[in-house]
Amino acid sequence: MAAAEDPVDDAGGPINMWVADPYFRTDERIIEAFNYAVANGCTHYFPAPGFDGHVLQKAIARYYLEDLAVEVDPLGEVCPTHGAQEALSLAVQAGTRPGDEIVVPEPTYSAFIEKLETFGVRPVFVPLAEEEHWRLDVDAVKSAMSEKTKMIYICNPNNPTGTTCSRGELDAVSELLKEHERVSLLLDECYARILYDGSTHHTLLGDRGLLDRLYVVDSFSKTYAMTGWRLGYLVTGKRNADRVKRLSEEYNGGVSYAVQYAGAAALARCSESVRSMVAELDRRRLAMVDALAEVKDVSFETPSAGFEVFVDVSAYSMDSVRLASELEKIAGVKTMPGVKYGPSGEGHLRLVFCAEDVRRVREGVSRIDGYLQGNRG
Numbered sequence: 001m002a003a004a005e006d007p008v009d010d011a012g013g014p015i016n017m018w019v020a021d022p023y024f025r026t027d028e029r030i031i032e033a034f035n036y037a038v039a040n041g042c043t044h045y046f047p048a049p050g051f052d053g054h055v056l057q058k059a060i061a062r063y064y065l066e067d068l069a070v071e072v073d074p075l076g077e078v079c080p081t082h083g084a085q086e087a088l089s090l091a092v093q094a095g096t097r098p099g100d101e102i103v104v105p106e107p108t109y110s111a112f113i114e115k116l117e118t119f120g121v122r123p124v125f126v127p128l129a130e131e132e133h134w135r136l137d138v139d140a141v142k143s144a145m146s147e148k149t150k151m152i153y154i155c156n157p158n159n160p161t162g163t164t165c166s167r168g169e170l171d172a173v174s175e176l177l178k179e180h181e182r183v184s185l186l187l188d189e190c191y192a193r194i195l196y197d198g199s200t201h202h203t204l205l206g207d208r209g210l211l212d213r214l215y216v217v218d219s220f221s222k223t224y225a226m227t228g229w230r231l232g233y234l235v236t237g238k239r240n241a242d243r244v245k246r247l248s249e250e251y252n253g254g255v256s257y258a259v260q261y262a263g264a265a266a267l268a269r270c271s272e273s274v275r276s277m278v279a280e281l282d283r284r285r286l287a288m289v290d291a292l293a294e295v296k297d298v299s300f301e302t303p304s305a306g307f308e309v310f311v312d313v314s315a316y317s318m319d320s321v322r323l324a325s326e327l328e329k330i331a332g333v334k335t336m337p338g339v340k341y342g343p344s345g346e347g348h349l350r351l352v353f354c355a356e357d358v359r360r361v362r363e364g365v366s367r368i369d370g371y372l373q374g375n376r377g
């Protein structure tokens with residue numbers, strides 16, 4: 001995937017450090033696969049004769065087997081969805097009822113927190129500690145559980161902190177679930193393949209005993225620069241998968257077949273372009289952390305995954321919503337207020353490094369620095 005033209009007008013537009021979209025051009029082979037399916041009649045409810053209706057589910061199962069040595073049943077356990085957003089909503093709907101509680105270690109993915117209100121489910125936040133490098137605290141998760149807990153949500157790798165769960169942490173979660181048989185686990189793995197510094201992605205998907213209470217969500221948006229195609233999926237035990245597919249069918253009648261066909265091409269043919277995109281993202285990540293290291297009185301963990309750095313700006317006494325708004329108006333840099341990612345995110349900004357090239361990433365941090373130094377409390 002070649003980097004697309006700089007999406008922001010250099011002449012005056014703000015520097016984009018807020019949207020977690022890599023803006024790389026989707027690989028030509030993915031576009032060709034989509035065009036091929038459309039040109040050959042896949043423009044109806046069902047795929048055209050000669051096309052395999054389960055091509056995407058089979059490609060996803062092959063990916064798990066080859067990359068993570070995990071076996072899943074493509075037809076029974078894999079559900080294609082309209083992006084990970086739909087997959088997360090379906091998992092919440094399938095696994096909870098209004099009035100239930102979901103334990104949510106935070107800071108975590110903001111749109112997940114926001115959607116819980118829609119479903120009448122109460123988030124019980126478990127604050128993660130910056131001093132502990134934002135690591136998952138399984139004992140704290142356990143302490144937050146009550147009679148009403150029906151689900152635990154874990155974003156791994158975590159947006160916005162860029163932390164990845166260790167094998168040991170996930171095993172501890174698995175043990176916890178064995179003690180609480182009515183609780184399910186929602187694992188959001190959308191950044192599973194955007195890894196740096198040799199870090200490894202671990203999952204609980206291989207734990208067949210857990211599969212009936214496990215919902216694993218992933219997306220093509222980040223890995224294949226396909227945010228606008230709206231393609232994701234959910235893997236779960238067969239009984240839940242049937243329910244999820246029925247819900248999805250009721251809402252939207254299923255994902256466009258040509259898009260599914262394109263997704264299968266992405267999995268089968270684009271590993272090399274994912275590697276080169278991640279190499280470029282790594283250069284942007286390092287440019288951002290190097291530049292931030294020069295800024296007075298801010299601190300951060302270097303992310304080992306994802307598109308963003310979560311920066312502690314609490315020394316500059318301004319709430320994160322106001323700071324982000326001032327930075328946009330006065331310094332010309334769009335950022336995300338940390339409080340969007342949960343109560344522990346206050347005092348932070350989420351800075352995305354995926355959307356701009358190295359030069360603009362440095363320029364963005366320099367503008368933030370200029371603003372902060374000029375507005376010390």
Ligand SMILES: Cc1ncc(COP(=O)(O)O)c(C=O)c1O
Binds near residue numbers: 188
């Ligand atoms: C952790 C996480 N989960 C899910 C999503 C939603 O992805 P999609 O574009 O597939 O709906 C995002 C997008 O930002 C994300 O960061």
